[in-house]
Amino acid sequence: MTGPHAGQEPHAGQEPPASTRPARRVSRKAAALVAGGLGLAVLAGAGIWGSGRIDAADRTSPVQYWVPAGPLPTDESKPVPSVPRNALMAKLLPLPSDAHLGPDLDDEGNDFYVSGERAMQSMKDSRTGLSSSERAERDKALADLKLKGLAGRSFYRLPERDVTEIELMQADPQALSSFSDFSKKLLVILEKLGGKRDVPKVDGFPEAKCVLSDVVDGRQGRDEKGKLDSLDCVALEGDVLVSFRAYGSRLAVKTAVDLFKQQLNHLKSPGESA
Secondary structure: OOOOOOOOOOOOOOOOOHHHHOEEEOOOEEEEEEEHHHHHHHHHHOOOOOOHHHHHOOOOOOOOOOOOOOOOOOOOOOOOOOOOOHHHHHOOOOOOOEEEOOOOOOOOOOOEEEEEHHHHHHHHHHOOOOOHHHHHHHHHHHHHHHOOOEEEEEEEEEEOOOEEEEEEEEOHHHHHHHHHHHHHHHHHHHHHHOOOOOOOOOOOOOOEEEEEEEEEHHHHOOOOOEEEEEEEHHHHHHHOOEEEEEEEEEOOOOHHHHHHHHHHHHHOOOOOOO
């Protein structure tokens, strides 16, 4: 992986260059919820999290944004295997020929698969401030989810340096339907706090939801300097929930929406997404 991650701390006394400073969404509280992913979905599915609790939650942790900076890379990032490691990885949109693997997604890297069993155990090991009865409800929701696995990939393209992050969750379709609805509600919150901006429709996928928001470096003030555009999308296709994010200083929104559409088409007909 090349380029600095926005979450890295500079050495003592060293001010990070402007292009590598962490960018924070104007509506970062809602964005932190959207980034909660599986954990929040499970809490909602268990009936532990409702809209009131969402509003009252501590949502101050910033969402990480990563901007490739400095000279263009001379070494190729680690190659993506030509043969997917498993069936869920095969459902990820193949890495475009002009793209490089991007920032790590959580602790799993930038091209990963996590089994359902391991993901569920990680959730159970997380206390998340829940009471024993709430943890029991959460664990029941996890069991009902019948989680099969998680897969993700991030990449960026030159010279635009826009970053794309795609994550897939495969589980019971009925349970995922509720989680998809919850994710869309979080996007609505994000849209309201960040200011509604027009986003092209995802042709052929009327149930897909996308929002476009501004991201700024809080240390530079709320002006155009250091501004990023961030597109967040979610869609459910069969037994796979797709979470999509694309961001950049001059994000080609139509191109990003088309990438999201390609991912959804790839789920329906692998090999026909290009």
